[in-house]
Every structure is written in C-alpha cells, then in structure tokens.
Amino acid sequence: MLPKRFSFGLVLALAASSQAARAQHTEHEHEHNPPTGGVTLDVATVRHRAEAAGPGVLPARVAGAEASRTRSAVNLPFSHPPRLEVDVGRRTNITPGGTGIDVTARVWQEFSLGGLGSARAGYADALKDRAKANAELARRDAIARAMNAWVESRYGREVLLLRKQSAGAAEEMLRIAEVRVRAGTASPSEAALARSVVGSTHAAVLAAEGMIIVADGDLRYATALPPDERLNPVGDLAQTDDRPIDEEATVALAQRNHPTALIARTQANASERGAEVATASGRPFVGLGLSYTHEGTGERVVGGMVSIPLPFVNPNVLEASVLRGEAAVGRAQVVDVQAGVAREVRQAVHERYHARQVREELWNGAVLPGREAMREIMKRYEAGAVDLTTALASRREVLIAEEGFLAAAADVQRADIRLEHAVGGPLPRKMSR
Numbered sequence: 441m442l443p444k445r446f447s448f449g450l451v452l453a454l455a456a457s458s459q460a461a462r463a464q465h466t467e468h469e470h471e472h473n474p475p476t477g478g479v480t481l482d483v484a485t486v487r488h489r490a491e492a493a494g495p496g497v498l499p500a501r502v503a504g505a506e507a508s509r510t511r512s513a514v515n516l517p518f519s520h521p522p523r524l525e526v527d528v529g530r531r532t533n534i535t536p537g538g539t540g541i542d543v544t545a546r547v548w549q550e551f552s553l554g555g556l557g558s559a560r561a562g563y564a565d566a567l568k569d570r571a572k573a574n575a576e577l578a579r580r581d582a583i584a585r586a587m588n589a590w591v592e593s594r595y596g597r598e599v600l601l602l603r604k605q606s607a608g609a610a611e612e613m614l615r616i617a618e619v620r621v622r623a624g625t626a627s628p629s630e631a632a633l634a635r636s637v638v639g640s641t642h643a644a645v646l647a648a649e650g651m652i653i654v655a656d657g658d659l660r661y662a663t664a665l666p667p668d669e670r671l672n673p674v675g676d677l678a679q680t681d682d683r684p685i686d687e688e689a690t691v692a693l694a695q696r697n698h699p700t701a702l703i704a705r706t707q708a709n710a711s712e713r714g715a716e717v718a719t720a721s722g723r724p725f726v727g728l729g730l731s732y733t734h735e736g737t738g739e740r741v742v743g744g745m746v747s748i749p750l751p752f753v754n755p756n757v758l759e760a761s762v763l764r765g766e767a768a769v770g771r772a773q774v775v776d777v778q779a780g781v782a783r784e785v786r787q788a789v790h791e792r793y794h795a796r797q798v799r800e801e802l803w804n805g806a807v808l809p810g811r812e813a814m815r816e817i818m819k820r821y822e823a824g825a826v827d828l829t830t831a832l833a834s835r836r837e838v839l840i841a842e843e844g845f846l847a848a849a850a851d852v853q854r855a856d857i858r859l860e861h862a863v864g865g866p867l868p869r870k871m872s873r
Contacts, residue, residue: 479665481673486590486663487583493664494582500575507571511564519556520725523548531736540736546745547730554723559716566710573706576864577699584861586662588854592655593673595850600648602842607641614638616822630828678849680856682796687789689868690859694785695778697864704777708770715763722756724749785862792855799848806841814838 481489491497527544617634620626656671665671695701727747734740754760814835821831859867 479669479671481590481593481659481663481671482675483587483590486586486659486673489663489665490582490586491579494578494586494662495664496578497575497582500571500578504568504571504575507564507568511561511568514557514560514564519552519560520550523550540738542733542736544731544733546732548727548745548747549729550725550727550747552720552723552725554720556717556720556723559713559720563710563713563717566706566713570703570706570710573699573702577703580699580861580864582662584857586659587857589655589659589662590673590675591677591850591853591857593652593659593671594675594677595846596648596652596655597673598677598846599843600645600652602846603641603644603648607638607645610634610638610641625824626828633828677846677853678799680796680852684870685789685792685859686868686870687786690789690863691782691785693868694781694862698777698781698862699864701774701777701781704770704774708767708774711763711767711770715760715767718756718760718763719754722754722760724751781862785859788855788858788862792852792859795848795851795855799845799852802841802845802848807838807845810834810838810841 525546525548527542527546529542531540531542614631614634614637617626617631621628621631656673657667659665659671659673660667660669727745729745729747731743731745732740733743817826817831817834820826821828856867
C-alpha cells in the first residue's frame, strides 16, 4: 500500500484523467514502459548473465577446478616416493697397513597394506563432489538473485508509469478546479487542494524513481554490469506460467537435488573418506628394497630387503575417530536439511497459489469494476453532481487495488523464482486429464 501522502495525491490525480486517456486503459495498462536505451534485459538475458558471471559463480567454479586438479594429482602409482640410502665408511687393516672405502647404496619403496592410495582417491572424489554441489548452489543463488532484482526493477517501472500518469492528471485536475473556482461552482479550497495534490504526485514520482535506482543497482550487481550502465529491463510482470504443479513431485525432486542437501550429503561423505585416509595412513607399510655394496677390499654385494612394521597400534586413531564423528553428524544433518527443503517448497507452492488468487481477484474483482465505476463518478463530478471528497474516496479504493495488483503480480514472480531455485529448473507439472 502507498504511503498516505502519496496515495492521496494519486487518488485525485488519477481521478482527473481525461475521457481520451480513460479510453486507452485496457487490461494491459501495467505493461512496461517503451524502451529508453541502455542494456536490454529480458528474462532470458538476465538468467544467462547471472549464470555466467553472477556474484559467487566464479569463486565456485575456481573451487571446482581446484578440486578436479586435486583429484588428478592423486593419480600416482605410489603413496610415498622411493627412498635412497647411502652408507660410506673407511675400512682399515685390509692388508698390513692398508685401508679402503666401503660404500653401500639402498633403494626403498614403501607400499601401503591399508589401501592408502584408494582412500586418497576416494577423499579427492568426495571433495570434488562437494565443490560441484557448492557450484550448483552458487549458480542457483545467482539466478534467483538476478531474477528477483529484475522483478523489483520492473515493479519500480510499473509504479513509476502509474505515478507519472497521475502527475499529469493532477495538473489537469488543478486546471479544472481553478476554472470551477472562477466560475463560482467550487470554493477556493478545492483549487488549493488540487495544488496540494500536484505536489504530492510529483513527490510520488520521485519516490518511484528512488525505488528504481535501488532496484537497478541490485540488477547491475546481479548481472555483472558496470555500476553506471543504463538498463532497460523488459517483460510483462503479470505474464507467468500458471499451469498447476505437482507438489509431491516437486518436493521429492528438491529433496534429492537441492544443493544444500547435496552439500550436506557430500560433506558427510568427505568426512567419512577423510577418516579412511587417516586410518589407512596409520596402517602398516611394507618396504621393498635393493642394496648394492662395494667393499674396500674390492668385493661387491647385491641384495634384496623387506621391511614390515608390526601392526600393534594405529597412530592415527584419534584423527580417524574425529572425522568419523563429523561424518555421523553430517549424515544426521542431511535429514534436517531435507526436511527444511520440503518445508520451503511447500510454503513456496502455497505462496504461488495464494499470490495468483490475490492477483486475479484484485484485477477481476476490484480493478476492472472499480475503473468502470470511476468513469461514471468522474462524469458526475465534472457535472457538479458529486463533490471532490466523494470522487477521492472512490478513486482511493481503485488505486489501492491497482497498486495491490502490481504487488501481487510481483509476488507471483517471486514465488516461481523461489520454487525454480529449489528444483534447479522447470517445475514438475500435473498431468492433464
């Protein structure tokens, strides 16, 4: 609802619309302003720009690329690099008074007996899945942010159009009131009131322009446009896909694919895989090696070696236990997240249905009959059959309905955006019978 200081001015100004202007009013009165230059942003363009470069999208993509790089980095044949050992010593009394140098070189390679390589690969896969879920959440958030900004920008322009019409009509009302005062058919207070209305409608226009400044700033940010870029958001705010949706299918789809549920699930999986890495790292490693010795006497020895630690204790039991605890908590959180997603979807479904009912009721039950009534009231007012206060009171109700219709149309768009964010795309529709 408009602030009182604005609604009063709009009431009187819109009541003074000429017969020609009234004849142009159709059910499409609230369509967008004609293009005025700048970047044209329709729904498809807004979605594309947000998905490509919206806030949060690039960092999520970088995180995904880094996770993929990490996964590639663990594709190694060994978990530990080979180890080279060299012993050098001086041998004496080889012969009476003779000396020599003993040199021994050993090469070791350790192999995990606890599946460390596969555990590390599994952990890297879990991190990659988590990064993918975060990227999907960033994508959906960016689209929802941009689409809501588009709705606010279009809503502001619809309101501005209405208030500019009101301001022009207010000036015409002032002219008529002054004529009536000079003719002695109205008191001077009527002209003073009309002058007050002109000021109020001009202030209402300024307020609507302020709404657009804020909304356009949000839209530029959401679509990665320069802060000084002129915008021309286009589209019909009241045009929506009103086919009924399948609520249960929507809930199931959101619970299965919503990024917050995926993030909780992949985080729990990452903790579990991390626990496996910690456990495998503490399990025994078998060491295989070759040695070559050149003794000071000139003799040479080549041998093989095996090193097997005794598996009495796993030194990483603390780290593994902590990570398994985090995984258990994460799995429990998945249930909570899915319940929250279901609640969010059901509320959005209700909002979608309710907002459409409000929109249609306002248009068919209030705006259209109210405009018809106002045409008759204005004829009677111009003829002197009714006073100004009667016309104002009547128009006030119509104005509330008109602006309520715009607000409801915006609410319908927001409800659809909320649902599309939950499912990540088109909504499941009920099959027609």
